[in-house]
Amino acid sequence: MADIPPYPLYGKSYLLYRVSSLHHVATPLLSELSLKTHAKRLGEQLKGDKVRGVEVDFAGTEDALPNLGPLEECAWDLIGDEDAWIDRHRQLVDPDASQLTTVVSQEQARGVQVSLEYEKQSYNALLLRDPGVTTAPDGFTALPLLLVKMPSAIRDIFLNYLRTSFDAHVAPLRLSSAFVTSSLETYFRHLSADTSTHSVQDVIRQLQVQLSFPNATTLLRHVDVTIAGRDVPGFLSRGKALKHAKDTPFTAALASYLRKHLALDLHHPKVQISRIFCASFVLGTDRLKLMAPDISDASIADSDVPEGSAGELAVRDFYASLVKEATGTGKFLPEDFAVERRSSTPLSAASARVDRRKRAVSNANAGARTTKRSKGRDKENGGSEVGDEEMADA
Structure with a gap:
């Protein structure tokens, strides 16, 4: 195996x-x-x-x-x-x-x-x-x-x-700032659900949000905001307490924090969230690195979470949304390209099928390689730490 x-x-x-x-x-x-x-x-x-x-x-x-x-x-x-x-x-x-x-x-x-x-x-x-x-x-x-x-x-x-x-x-495929933040909110929504067996801080770990100003100035390219994993649940709690932040609690809390401590308006049209970086994925406006999701414990998953773990559900929703953006039917596309505005995409029967034990074998042995082809892929993928160099073009 x-x-x-x-x-x-x-x-x-x-x-x-x-x-x-x-x-x-x-x-x-x-x-x-x-x-x-x-x-x-x-x-x-x-x-x-x-x-x-x-x-x-x-x-x-x-x-x-x-x-x-x-x-x-x-x-x-x-x-x-x-x-x-x-x-x-x-x-x-x-x-x-x-x-x-x-x-x-x-x-x-x-x-x-x-x-x-x-x-x-x-x-x-x-x-x-x-x-x-x-x-x-x-x-x-x-x-x-x-x-x-x-x-x-x-x-x-x-x-x-x-x-x-x-x-x-x-x-x-140029992803909008709204799509990037929505992808993170999707992960948070599944991880903080009552049926989730994984905590937000254990899955996300350290979170880095990159703010860019492409149409504002040439002197400042971007600002990286780093949030420790243990502090992320606090942002979610504060965001859920804010008005008009039901679907985007983390983004709302982050915007409030930046406004208070940096006098920076996250909702200003010249401010964009250009990259989200955490242990589960690295998503920019033009590139992606997605990590294998954690699976539920089999003894719990069979009874309480039959459709998969919180991480698996988040990956499915993210994948469906990304395909919609590519087809031109996603809700975060510019209005002249959007031909359909729906909050979610139905998943196919094949995509919805789950065998968590099998996936555990594949995910647990992601680093095992013995053949020449596998060695080449090891060199391509780099180390286990996710950093700036991982998003560089090969």
Whole structure:
């Protein structure tokens, strides 16, 4: 069990993009044959190979990034939810688990994982959706949320491949200050619920809120406000006592504190919350690092919290909201882009399915690596401490 790798969504710093529906004509994009074809074509462009005797548009990345070594493998694979991920890898390491269903159906798949294995390093990208709510016209596949962990030379080739191969529009996903703070409030709401078995300070630990002033001055880039984990519950309590702060108690309390001690108006249009940094996630306006959520004790979860732990519920809500922002239906988008304003997104049956014991195996062994591929991922992910360097582009 120690060889089951962590779910790809967790533990890596990703740049955020939104992608229009991918055009693939008759052959479904999520079919095995189609995925293998695109993996081969992308690999040829990254290597700078010739296609039918004609040089491809790019000269490859081996000269631009010689320290990586040659590209050894390019793979496009369907990715399901966390349970499907663990079932698949459990069968690989446990012969007695052959009865497990390891095939992810196209209907239940969350999307596609693009993996690049170089001699000395590994990179990946995730094309994601919510299977229960994402639809597309015939001949198209909607995978609106794109997470990319690649250096710029490789990333440019990959993004251009998506644009040219699928006639798609790919653009950076810029999250608003309201979305960033709402994500933190979502975590607090689940962690402070009566059914939660985890405390806010144990899950969040130290909290850092970054304030930026992009349209106000060039002399001050940002201000970092650091709050000890033991003080976070106090902010929540004060916020809940304030009027008109039912849905955003922490943000309201923080705004009151900054107004009193720094004479800084958090609600001023030229003041933005550009990054939230804690033990559970690091979320900026254009990038994300999400950590695997803590799970409930099995003896308690089966009776009191059947749908999952507070951390798991927070991750599901956050994921659904992020997909909505990428599709242009999120409530924090500018009004001219928002076509739908709802406070939550229904989760698909596949996403709602919970097997906490299986996830405990994957999360507990997130650091275990023995193969060359795993060593590369260790180098990519860095240490266990979450800091500024973790959000730097690879």
